[in-house]
Amino acid sequence: MKWQGRRGSRNIEDRRRAGGGVRGGKAVGGVGGVGLLAIVVIGYFLGVDVTPLLEGAGGITSSSQTVEITQADEQAAQFVSVTLADTEEIWTEVFDSQLGGEYIPPILVLYKGVTQSPCGSASGATGPFYCPGDQKVYLDTAFFTTMSRQLGAGGDFAQAYVVAHEVAHHVQNELGILGQANAYRAKASQADSNAVSVMIELQADCFSGIWAKMADEKFGSVEHGDIREALNAAKQIGDDTLQRNAGRVPQPHTFTHGTAEQRQRWFATGYKTGAVEACDTFSADRL
Known part of the structure; x- marks a missing residue:
């Protein structure tokens, strides 16, 4: 992905030097080694905050110590800033041309270790997430290393995805989709809530595909192999893939983000069409 030397976003809130969590201690109660890794990997993309499990096992403890910001952290921060700036330009254009509205971009919170949000604590166990409570994206810069080493989803375009x-x-929140969907989920059964969650996530994958298509057209940033990186990332974070890698038999009724095939296909739909209307997972005959 061609990103060096381009504009960064001003909508970055850097909390990395404000202190964070310190990993350490020995796991107890049988949660350690591969078991601990499985919990973390599941937590990253299933929308489950497993921080309490890790804290109880000595995996993460709160600390007011100043964290070390490495060169890799700084490069990741610059990369995220440029990618965020790209999304700002692209969605401003999409809102204007396809939706007839104004796009108000989010703030992206960079942190390292642990931080707080209106949606709960953020840590390496929660992974990147969007909190509608304050309309901010939360991202631990160390997560990209985890993507590559533990999830098998390496590459800068996978990170951009x-x-x-x-x-x-x-x-989705700007369009009112997220609010309506979450209001329904709050009243629905667990199975129906999970089903709507899958629709939300697959639509976000489709929107990501729109971003990829327009980033290539507007900035010429997509290089050979980049789309394969994004599709591989979508595959590695499919609910079925994560459950298999955690040593479990996939349980479709527990899926909250969609299968590897679904995530890849909806990303590809957005990339091929570049159209918001093509990403209506809520009315689709086939997810």
Whole structure:
């Protein structure tokens, strides 16, 4: 992905030097080694905050110590800033040309270790997420290393896909989709709530595909192999893939983000069409 030397976003809230969590301690109660890794991996993309489990196992403890910001952290921050700036320009254009409205971009919170949000604590266990309570995206810069080493989803465009996916949730919020869907989920059965959650996430994948298509057309940032990186990331974070990698038999009724095939297909739909109307997962005959 071609991103160096381009404009960064001003909508970054950097909390990395404000202190964070310190990993350490020995796991107890049988949660350690592969078991601990499985909990973390599941937590990243299933929307489950497993921080209490890790804290109880000595995995993460609160600390007011100043965290070390490495060169890799700084490069990740610059990369995120440029990617966020790209989403701002693209969604401003999409809102104007396709939706006849004004796009108000989100703030992206960079942190390292642990921080707080209106949606709960953010840590390496929660992974990147969008909080509609304050309309901010939360991202631990160390997450990109986890993507590559533990989830098998390496590459800078895979990282950009993650940023674009979380921004897509803000797009849903701006359009009123997220509020309506979550209001329904609050009253629905667990099974129906999970089904709507899958629709939300697959639409965000589709919106991410729109971003990828327009980023290539507007900035010429997509290089050979980039789309494969994004599709591989979508595959690796499919609910079925994550459950298999955690040593479990996939349980479709528990899926909250969609299968690997679904996530790849909806990203591809957005990328091929570039049209918001093509991303209506809520009315689709087939998810």
